[in-house]
Amino acid sequence: MPNDSPTDELVIRNGRVLDPASGRDEMADVLVRNGRVEAIAPELDSQATETIDARGCLVAPGLVDPHVHLREPGGEDKETIATGTRAAIAGGFTTVCCMPNTAPTLDSVQALEFVHSRAEDSAACRVFVVAAATLGRQGEQIAPIDSLLRAGAVGISDDGDVVASPRMMRQVLACCAQHDAVFMQHAQEPSLTEGASMNAGVTATKLGLRGWPKIAEELIVERDIRLLGETGGRYHVQHVSSGTTVELIRNARASGLQVSGEASPHHLLLDDRACEGYDTMAKMNPPLRSEADIHALRQGVADGTITVLATDHAPHTLEEKALDFESAPFGIVGLECALALYAKALIDTGLIDWPRLIELLSIEPARLVGLADQGVGRLEVGLPADITIIDPDCAWTIRRDDFVGKGRNCPFEGWAVKGRAVNTLIEGTPMPAGAANSILK
Numbered sequence: 201m202p203n204d205s206p207t208d209e210l211v212i213r214n215g216r217v218l219d220p221a222s223g224r225d226e227m228a229d230v231l232v233r234n235g236r237v238e239a240i241a242p243e244l245d246s247q248a249t250e251t252i253d254a255r256g257c258l259v260a261p262g263l264v265d266p267h268v269h270l271r272e273p274g275g276e277d278k279e280t281i282a283t284g285t286r287a288a289i290a291g292g293f294t295t296v297c298c299m300p301n302t303a304p305t306l307d308s309v310q311a312l313e314f315v316h317s318r319a320e321d322s323a324a325c326r327v328f329v330v331a332a333a334t335l336g337r338q339g340e341q342i343a344p345i346d347s348l349l350r351a352g353a354v355g356i357s358d359d360g361d362v363v364a365s366p367r368m369m370r371q372v373l374a375c376c377a378q379h380d381a382v383f384m385q386h387a388q389e390p391s392l393t394e395g396a397s398m399n400a401g402v403t404a405t406k407l408g409l410r411g412w413p414k415i416a417e418e419l420i421v422e423r424d425i426r427l428l429g430e431t432g433g434r435y436h437v438q439h440v441s442s443g444t445t446v447e448l449i450r451n452a453r454a455s456g457l458q459v460s461g462e463a464s465p466h467h468l469l470l471d472d473r474a475c476e477g478y479d480t481m482a483k484m485n486p487p488l489r490s491e492a493d494i495h496a497l498r499q500g501v502a503d504g505t506i507t508v509l510a511t512d513h514a515p516h517t518l519e520e521k522a523l524d525f526e527s528a529p530f531g532i533v534g535l536e537c538a539l540a541l542y543a544k545a546l547i548d549t550g551l552i553d554w555p556r557l558i559e560l561l562s563i564e565p566a567r568l569v570g571l572a573d574q575g576v577g578r579l580e581v582g583l584p585a586d587i588t589i590i591d592p593d594c595a596w597t598i599r600r601d602d603f604v605g606k607g608r609n610c611p612f613e614g615w616a617v618k619g620r621a622v623n624t625l626i627e628g629t630p631m632p633a634g635a636a637n638s639i640l641k
């Protein structure tokens with residue numbers, strides 16, 4: 201992310217400055233010089249050439265999404281590093297971690313270097329790689345995890361697929377533990393989900409679709425927690441969909457294990473009835489569950505069991521999503537509407553407040569992927585000025601045709617929401633939604 205021509209001096213005035221990592225929450229100005237935060241104080245005296253008026257807004261650390269699919273290499277018709285990171289900027293995210301289920305798989309140092317160099321050339325925000333746990337994500341041979349981590353991978357996952365074999369899982373966990381790297385599990389016991397395309401329940405029966413039971417997720421998480429007890433290290437459950445999984449994570453954390461979980465906007469807001477009419481926009485992996493699961497997931501966020509929010513941004517073409525329900529691919533896009541949807545699920549319901557939401561979207565995911573020490577997810581004097589300015593009262597309507605990313609696969613079309621990133625800065629440079637890449641070149 202070179203920034204050869206940073207704004208010399210920029211002052212963000214009159215905002216509510218939040219930095220959950222340090223507990224800062226005050227009305228103040230933020231002075232940025234040469235891409236770094238120079239000062240934070242009320243009514244700063246500055247001759248800055250550029251001013252942003254943040255009255256009525258939150259001035260927060262740049263948001264971090266630890267789970268996105270940028271589809272490059274191999275899926276450029278769905279998304280690219282260039283378009284996916286523009287979607288991130290539009291949604292207020294300054295750092296994203298991309299998953300390894302590309303073609304080829306991100307399971308080699310060369311593949312990682314490819315993504316890093318493409319990001320250097322074309323990304324609008326910071327991109328880090330979560331590398332594969334096994335070669336080709338086939339679950340049979342362990343990937344060169346040591347080298348992948350040395351080459352800059354920030355986590356290990358076979359996302360898109362589970363690491364199914366307990367023997368392999370133990371080996372991967374042990375290897376991650378040696379490096380204090382987080383392992384992120386896509387929890388899906390494959391023998392229970394063959395041919396399934398939505399949650400097992402009344403709606404699936406009504407639609408005549410094969411059901412995907414919650415226990416397919418829970419069994420894997422339960423098994424992994426037991427393995428983690430042997431290996432030690434850090435274990436993270438991706439896109440938690442089942443209320444029982446929340447309970448498993450809660451108990452594991454209480455027993456002192458380093459277990460965490462993430463919630464995605466759709467699992468916090470939609471249940472499996474969204475699949476009625478065979479609506480493929482509601483087809484995702486793991487599938488949408490029940491109202492009780494939504495409730496348990498929200499409670500898990502409220503009581504600190506679920507500490508990370510992640511979009512699982514999964515772009516597909518409309519042609520693919522136009523296939524019949526069973527043939528269409530799993531997944532929806534998330535980056536551009538996530539912030540408002542989290543606010544709807546968690547703030548409008550009184551479960552958490554804005555500072556906590558920002559924490560779940562900045563320092564918590566930064567810690568998860570080991571980037572907090574590098575200043576990611578924090579807004580402090582001396583650190584790179586990756587800043588997201590949020591208008592919490594901005595009312596708007598989600599229109600997928602307004603998205604700057606390539607994906608239009610979104611089940612929230614037409615939803616009236618509140619809260620929006622109005623300005624996203626990377627190293628002090630404001631990046632308007634859909635900004636030309638040349639700004640950073």
Ligand SMILES: [Zn+2]
Nearest residue numbers: 359360386438
């Ligand atoms: Zn996944």
